Amino acid sequence: MLVVLIGGALVWFFVGPMWGLSTALVGMIGLIVIQLSYLLRLGDWLDNPTSVRLPDGWGAWTEIFSRLYRLRRGDEKNQAELAEWLARFRQAMTLLPDGVVIMDDVLFLEWCNPAAEKHLGLSLSKDKGMRVTNLVRSPEFMDYIILGRYETPLTLAFRDRKLIVHIIPFENRRQILVTHDITESERIDMMRRDFIANASHELRTPLTVINGFLEIASMEPNLDAQTRLSHLKLMTEQGERMQRLVEDMLTLTRLESMDHPIRPEAVNMRVLLDKILQEAHALSAGRHEITLEFDGPDILGSTDEIRSALINLVTNAIRYTPEKGTIKLIWKNYATGPKFIVQDNGIGISAEHISRLTERFYRVDKSRSRETQGTGLGLAIVKHVLLRHKANLAVESTPEVGSKFCVQFPITAIAPVEA
Known part of the structure; x- marks a missing residue:
């Protein structure tokens, strides 16, 4: 404005008052138009304030726009940081x-x-x-x-x-x-309570028998030799049953422990299955026809654990197959990997029981299981051994017809052939 007034005064002095006033008026109108244009641009920017769209200034507007730019850049930086922290928070909450x-x-x-x-x-x-x-x-x-x-x-x-x-x-x-x-933790807690209750019940029965006979022996020291031998035989059987139960529980504990990882080794399946066949004949004592069909490779894994799983399946087949029944053991390689099959023509299993067979202490026929000296943990051991070897168990069974237990090992379990 000072410049416009000075210019108007100079025109007044050299040209005349009318020209001087006209020059000053035009100059003031120009200043007003410039200020209004900057105000319009400022209002337009405030509708969408971004540092990229901030206009350049002239005169005093240069400082104004410069300060606005610094403020907006600071705001954009803070918003970016807040958006980043919000994204991190949501990602953390999502996980x-x-x-x-x-x-x-x-x-x-x-x-x-x-x-x-x-x-x-x-x-x-x-x-x-x-x-x-x-x-x-x-x-x-x-x-x-x-x-x-x-x-x-x-x-x-x-x-x-x-x-x-x-x-x-x-x-x-x-x-x-x-x-x-807490659904899973409640389920695990219920399994733990059931396990303790079942284990206590299973241990209580042989202990009751042993303590009963010991009490009889202490109260009647003059028992005849035959009765005493009969009592000792029953106590021995119950003691062995209790020992098997404790050993199976310790085996399950070891299989579930992370402190006992598998140390893979080449398992000679020919030798292993021949030994299992010999044990099966010894357990059957000639009451069953047991055969082995071998046409499969050696595999990688723990020999002891695999033997434990396979012998449990064979033992179950012997226990639940009537006298003169047939039991087939098959080791064969398929496109999906090696498979071990135990097939019998025993009493069979109803469909509603098959899904629960690998539960601890679950028995389809409790009286028959106790008669055959079963602990109720054999198939639970099989399940955990197969999980550790990335294998799975499939069961097919028809009551009064027979059962078929199939252990499917992955292709990656096949041991490399030595040159």
Whole structure:
């Protein structure tokens, strides 16, 4: 403005007052137009403030736009950092095994991670903005919300799962709902309790027999020799049964332990199966026709563990096949890998029992199992040995017709042939 006034004064002095005033007026109008144009550009930039679109300035506007640029660059940097931290947070929440649901103060869903979607049946894309109590329909959950005693977690059975649910208020208008799935731990705990109960029951029976005979011997020291020998024989049988049970439990414990990894070795299957065949004939004592068909390779694995698994299958076939029955042992290589098959024409197994055969202490016929000196852990040992060798067990059986147990080893288990 000072420059315009000085210019107008000079024109006034040299040309005349009319020209001087006209020059000053045109100059002032030009200044106003320039200022208005910059104000218009500033307003347009404020509608979408990015550092790339910031206009250049003239005069005092240079400093203004320079300061705005520095402020905007700082804001963009902070936003980028916040966006990065938010992305990391969401990624971390996505990988959490526990469910996390963020709600407002009236329980409307704002965000949840995949674990929460799985636990509670939510869908962030569909359910966002909806009330969580309308999505999780459970009387126990509603009571927990209404009572508002959030200091104590809620144990909730929901959608075939058992969850621990905990609501944590934070900020003034938000709450976090955390869910922890304890279904598997409850199942494992139930298995542990069942195992202890079954093991105690199995051990109690032989101990009761042994203690009973010892009590009789102490109260009646003058028993005849035949009765005494009969009692000693029964006590010996029960002691051996208890020893087998303890050995099987220790074997299972070792198989499940991470401290005992497999040390693969080349297993000579011809030698191993010949020994198993000899043991099978000894156990059968001529009551069954047992044959071996061998047409397969050697494999890599633990000789002792594989022997334990295969002999358990053969022993079961002998125990549950009536006298004069036939048992076929087959070791053959297939396109899917080597396979060991035990086929008998014994009493067979009903379909409803097949899926539970490898459970600990599970018996299809408890009385027959005890008569044949079974511990109820043989097929559980087979299952764990095969898991360690990446093999699997398939069972086909028809009552009164017979059973077929197939152990499928992977192709990678075949031992390389030495040159």
